[in-house]
Amino acid sequence: MKIRLNDAAAIAACALIVVFAKAADTSAEMSGSWRISNWTFHSDRVQLELTRSTLTSRWVESRDYALDDLHGLSPDQLRSLHSSVRFEIVKDAGAFLCEGSVTAGVGGGTFQFEPSKAFATEMRRLGFGDLSPNTMFSMAVNNVDLVFVRAVQKAGLRNISASNLISLRGYGVSPEYIADVKAMGYDYTADDLVHLKSYGVPTDLLRGLKKQGYDLTSDEVIKLRNYGVTSDYVRGIAASGQRFSVDEIVKLKSYGVQPEFVQDFKSAGYNLPPNELIDLHNQGVTPGYARDLKRAGYDFEPRDLIHLRQNGVSPDFPNQLHAAGYQRLSTQDIVKMWQNGVRGDYIARLQSAFGVGARNLSPDQIIKLKVNGVD
Numbered sequence: 001m002k003i004r005l006n007d008a009a010a011i012a013a014c015a016l017i018v019v020f021a022k023a024a025d026t027s028a029e030m031s032g033s034w035r036i037s038n039w040t041f042h043s044d045r046v047q048l049e050l051t052r053s054t055l056t057s058r059w060v061e062s063r064d065y066a067l068d069d070l071h072g073l074s075p076d077q078l079r080s081l082h083s084s085v086r087f088e089i090v091k092d093a094g095a096f097l098c099e100g101s102v103t104a105g106v107g108g109g110t111f112q113f114e115p116s117k118a119f120a121t122e123m124r125r126l127g128f129g130d131l132s133p134n135t136m137f138s139m140a141v142n143n144v145d146l147v148f149v150r151a152v153q154k155a156g157l158r159n160i161s162a163s164n165l166i167s168l169r170g171y172g173v174s175p176e177y178i179a180d181v182k183a184m185g186y187d188y189t190a191d192d193l194v195h196l197k198s199y200g201v202p203t204d205l206l207r208g209l210k211k212q213g214y215d216l217t218s219d220e221v222i223k224l225r226n227y228g229v230t231s232d233y234v235r236g237i238a239a240s241g242q243r244f245s246v247d248e249i250v251k252l253k254s255y256g257v258q259p260e261f262v263q264d265f266k267s268a269g270y271n272l273p274p275n276e277l278i279d280l281h282n283q284g285v286t287p288g289y290a291r292d293l294k295r296a297g298y299d300f301e302p303r304d305l306i307h308l309r310q311n312g313v314s315p316d317f318p319n320q321l322h323a324a325g326y327q328r329l330s331t332q333d334i335v336k337m338w339q340n341g342v343r344g345d346y347i348a349r350l351q352s353a354f355g356v357g358a359r360n361l362s363p364d365q366i367i368k369l370k371v372n373g374v375d
Contacts, residue, residue: 030113038105092145093136142169151175156182164190192218212238240266248274276302304331320344333363
């Protein structure tokens with residue numbers, strides 16, 4: 001099992017936290033080793049690494065601390081040629097009591113973690129039962145303090161455990177984020193919120209989905225996020241008046257179909273499912289092309305539009321045929337006439353030369369005349 005014990009502040013400070021574990025070891029002492037470095041003269045910050053090993057696991061945290069947070073370690077001790085030091089890092093959940101030595105800004109030693117009885121008592125009062133020393137150690141490392149715990153509860157998140165609090169803090173899920181998501185009408189669990197945050201799901205995507213009437217699971221929202229679906233994209237698709245499923249939206253986005261494409265086909269009179277929209281898009285059939293063809297009175301199916309486009313048929317050609325009296329020709333006949341060089345002006349010349357009888361000529365007869373040089 002791999003566990004990460006880090007907090008948002010540590011991440012922001014370019015902290016590195018790595019834990020390797022096979023199983024929880026609740027009997028192990030809350031002790032370990034520490035290393036410190038301060039290479040910048042007069043700097044008021046240090047890099048502190050804490051390491052804890054048991055028979056079944058090894059945990060390492062390395063992050064930036066303000067020197068003021070290391071109670072008992074003075075600047076003079078830190079920068080001396082050699083000094084024995086004792087200092088502590090105090091968190092709500094407990095204190096790290098460190099002892100060792102420092103030489104010219106670099107040093108190390110051992111630490112002992114002492115859980116806070118007052119913290120455990122207050123957490124029990126807040127509904128979290130008896131916390132184990134290991135849990136309190138993790139809460140201290142991740143800076144899960146009482147202010148955070150109370151704020152999470154106030155934000156409306158219920159049925160949470162101490163483990164949930166550690167995960168929320170570690171992945172940077174703030175009480176404000178929780179309250180914002182709750183206010184939108186989502187009833188997500190702590191695990192859901194951690195999942196959303198770890199995949200970088202912005203609140204504007206959640207808000208946009210809810211505004212368009214989508215009530216999705218965290219996995220569905222993350223799927224949209226992973227395919228680059230934004231709030232604007234969802235709003236644009238909805239503006240077409242069509243409602244698509246998550247999988248359909250993802251498919252449209254993955255094939256590069258923009259909301260304007262869907263909207264324009266809808267305004268051209270085509271209420272099409274995603275698969276047909278994707279086919280039209282991939283074959284270069286634009287909404288304008290479909291609209292121009294429709295003006296001639298032809299209500300072509302998507303497959304017909306593709307066939308006409310693939311054969312280079314001008315959108316004005318059906319209009320020419322319509323004007324010549326050919327109002328309901330098949331797509332195959334239109335393509336054959338176009339491929340053989342038959343155009344509206346040619347049909348007009350035949351009708352002018354042969355009179356009304358020319359209007360009874362079939363597409364195949366017109367093509368035969370054209371191929372044989374009759375003009």
